[in-house]
Amino acid sequence: AVILWRATGMNVHIFESVPGMGAGFAAHFIMVFKNKDPWLMERIPQPKKIAAGFGAILLIIIPTEVYYLYNEPSQAEIIDSDSMWNLTVEFEPHFEEQVINIGDGSTESFQFSIPADAVGVSFHLNYSESNEGGIGSQCDNVESSYDDTNVPSEFRVMWNLQNITGQNCGENLLGGIATWNGFVQTNTYENHQITIAELTVEKDAGEIIFDVKVDVNRAFITNGDSGEEITLMMRYNTLVSYDLTEAE
Structure with missing residues (x-):
């Protein structure tokens, strides 16, 4: 028995x-x-x-x-909260890219849906002087502004989420959002439990919008330039698994 x-x-x-x-x-x-x-x-x-x-x-x-x-008593009640543990986490990266040809003096909106299982999201704006014809070329002015009204509140970490303005040809990091604030692999049991709770928090899907305006510049007065092709990319990570083991 x-x-x-x-x-x-x-x-x-x-x-x-x-x-x-x-x-x-x-x-x-x-x-x-x-x-x-x-x-x-x-x-x-x-x-x-x-x-x-x-x-x-x-x-x-x-x-x-x-x-x-x-x-x-639960396992958490039995374990010393100040004991040292190792946390390893596996993420899966995802990418979404939108490309819009924006005319001179015009503004277009890039709208990204944020999945409910995303735990960290970053945004990148990229462009080059590709439409100017004539003698030489000059980088166009690009101005961006974001609207995070519909971003779930569980994304409590806003790291360098920003707008850009001016001549910024090339790749521009617009910052990002996350449910967690990073972690040290070896830390106390209590701190790791906080990180795990942030990584596994339940939330709804959301969205973020970037409005982008283009004002062309011409290297020579007779050059032709009708606008610019703007690429905005969203990269987000989802949690695959995590493993918490006591440090030796």
Whole structure:
């Protein structure tokens, strides 16, 4: 009975001594009644008294075990919060890119949907002077502004989320958002639990909008330049798995 109780995992909730002792008593009385030992039969109480005795015992055991079942300490309560642990995390990167040809003096909107399972998102704006024809070329002025009204509040970390303005040909990091603030691989159990909670927080999907305006510049007055092709990319990570082990 004890082996079966442990094999099924029930010992986590109710001590295996309970079914073990019960099975032992049951086997003992079965053998007594089967062999009809006269000496023991005279000393064994009547079945009604035995049943009453078992009932009284159960009235004590069952409430105790039920209380333990619902009040047993969790692993977090047993572990020292200041003990050192190692946390390793695996992320899966995802990319989304939008390209819009924006005319001189015009503004266009880039709208990105943020998945509910994203834990960190970054944004990049890229352009070059590609549309100017004539003698030489001059980088156009690009101005961006973001609207994060519909970004879920669980993205509590805003790292360098910014707007740009001026002549910025090339790649421009517009910053990003995240549910977590990074972590040190070896840290206290308590700090790692905070990080895990931030990485696994439940949230709704959201969106962010970038409005981008282009004002052309011409290297020579007779050059032609009708606008610029703007590329805006969103990169986001989703959590694949994490592993928390005690530091040696």
